[in-house]
Amino acid sequence: MRGTSSFLIVANRLPVDRVGEKQWRRSPGGLVTAIAPVMQRRDGAWLGWTGAAGEELKPFDHDGMHLIPVPLSSMEVEFYYEGFSNATLWPLYHDVVATPIYSRVLWDAYRAVNDRFARAAADAAAPGAVVWVQDYQLQLVPAMLRKLRPDVKIGFFLHIPFPPGELFQQLPWRRELLEGLLGADLVGFQRPGGASNFVRLCRKMLGVSAVKNDIQLDDGRTVRAEAYPISVDFGELDQLVRESHVMARAKEIRAELGDPEHVLLGVDRLDYTKGIRARLKAYGELFAEGRLKPGEAVFVQVATPTRERVEEYIRLRNDIELQVGRINGEYGEIGRAPITYMHQSFGREELAALYCAADVMMVTPLRDGMNLVAKEYVACRHDLRGALVLSEFAGAADELRQAYLVNPYDIDGMKRSMITAMQAPPHELGRRMRSLRRRVATHDVNRWANEFLTALES
Numbered sequence: 001m002r003g004t005s006s007f008l009i010v011a012n013r014l015p016v017d018r019v020g021e022k023q024w025r026r027s028p029g030g031l032v033t034a035i036a037p038v039m040q041r042r043d044g045a046w047l048g049w050t051g052a053a054g055e056e057l058k059p060f061d062h063d064g065m066h067l068i069p070v071p072l073s074s075m076e077v078e079f080y081y082e083g084f085s086n087a088t089l090w091p092l093y094h095d096v097v098a099t100p101i102y103s104r105v106l107w108d109a110y111r112a113v114n115d116r117f118a119r120a121a122a123d124a125a126a127p128g129a130v131v132w133v134q135d136y137q138l139q140l141v142p143a144m145l146r147k148l149r150p151d152v153k154i155g156f157f158l159h160i161p162f163p164p165g166e167l168f169q170q171l172p173w174r175r176e177l178l179e180g181l182l183g184a185d186l187v188g189f190q191r192p193g194g195a196s197n198f199v200r201l202c203r204k205m206l207g208v209s210a211v212k213n214d215i216q217l218d219d220g221r222t223v224r225a226e227a228y229p230i231s232v233d234f235g236e237l238d239q240l241v242r243e244s245h246v247m248a249r250a251k252e253i254r255a256e257l258g259d260p261e262h263v264l265l266g267v268d269r270l271d272y273t274k275g276i277r278a279r280l281k282a283y284g285e286l287f288a289e290g291r292l293k294p295g296e297a298v299f300v301q302v303a304t305p306t307r308e309r310v311e312e313y314i315r316l317r318n319d320i321e322l323q324v325g326r327i328n329g330e331y332g333e334i335g336r337a338p339i340t341y342m343h344q345s346f347g348r349e350e351l352a353a354l355y356c357a358a359d360v361m362m363v364t365p366l367r368d369g370m371n372l373v374a375k376e377y378v379a380c381r382h383d384l385r386g387a388l389v390l391s392e393f394a395g396a397a398d399e400l401r402q403a404y405l406v407n408p409y410d411i412d413g414m415k416r417s418m419i420t421a422m423q424a425p426p427h428e429l430g431r432r433m434r435s436l437r438r439r440v441a442t443h444d445v446n447r448w449a450n451e452f453l454t455a456l457e458s
Ligand code: ADQ
Pocket: 029, 030, 159, 160, 230, 267, 268, 269, 302, 303, 304, 344, 345, 346, 347, 351, 368, 369, 370, 371, 372, 373, 374, 376
């Protein structure tokens, strides 16, 4: 039997979060915003896990979207999600900044869960449907689905970096993953470098031929690998920050921080790839050297709780909380702590107000597929004030050339950039911000989704 959905998103998570026992709320974030209208136009469905282990739910509708839950047992959450996805692939794809775990038990769970997603997609897709598979948790799905349903068009988008061969080749299951991805008609990456790493690896490991980004397979199919840098909903954010209550809240935040001369901001998932430790180290040294004084600057670091059962993340949280305590303890005065740290998730409006309150936005990942925080900050600064300090190792650095670009491994360099950004004259900030905003406004998340889908369907 064939399903009825002519457009299908397949992702690890459904685009909803639970509120209370029975209610759902659409998850925040660009992907859902960009894709929701396409789903409504095309009788689409979204297939994914609810986020609760052992839960089996029937398909349901929410907010104009048809949602198909895929169940995961608690063992699968541990082995497929926390294990192979987040303790093997995540560190391997991010320059091995933590040591990846290679375990056959984890791999078996990854394969089994990918197979379940592929079968569910095969059941849900209408004849000739377009199926768009998302991210590193589901890299085997394209080939598995193609086997079951050769009639559908399959796209895949990788939200994180695709590593160079020297690193990828560590993976004991490297061939299987490449073959999994080659089940798609179009494989999308954040950066051109990711696409070329992939093509080169396919040539080398699988012996296939390729003309530029088109990979030729023995069965006559051509798979295209291409960069589609993801973005944010510029229009929505730009409008949000013009609302008077958001502007008022931004002022209030600065007052609550003691109206310091400089407010610096970091907003990240509490992840070791985000470079939080190095950024705080650089900031702390500015106090140690007397280049900043208590009351003069406040660093607000918001770190969203994430993957809290994975060992590396437990260690990271302890490290950062110790570091914050040390800097505040050593250099703070009563009522004037150099760092305000929050291990919390914020709502869109509060986040937007924080962006508007910050003079210097510190986005300094050691490696990042794109980094939407950098683009959100730019979208929120219609006042043309504010400086973006951005890591060269974030995908966003390809586009946001007018940011203060830094190497996050270079502590002295980061200190210099922080000071330069804090002291930059308004006309210089305005010049940079105008150019950054032009880029994000013309390359928003709708354009990203449209370009990918147009290429997939052509
Ligand atoms: P992430 O690693 O999650 O995404 P990022 O792109 O920065 O990284 O997106 C984080 C999102 O969470 C942003 O929209 C941000 O506003 C939000 N967020 C962060 N901290 C928050 C807080 N305390 N409260 C509320 N919201 C918060 C992965 C890849 C990235 C890639 C994206 C999209 O790692 O490189 O840009 O997918 O493809």
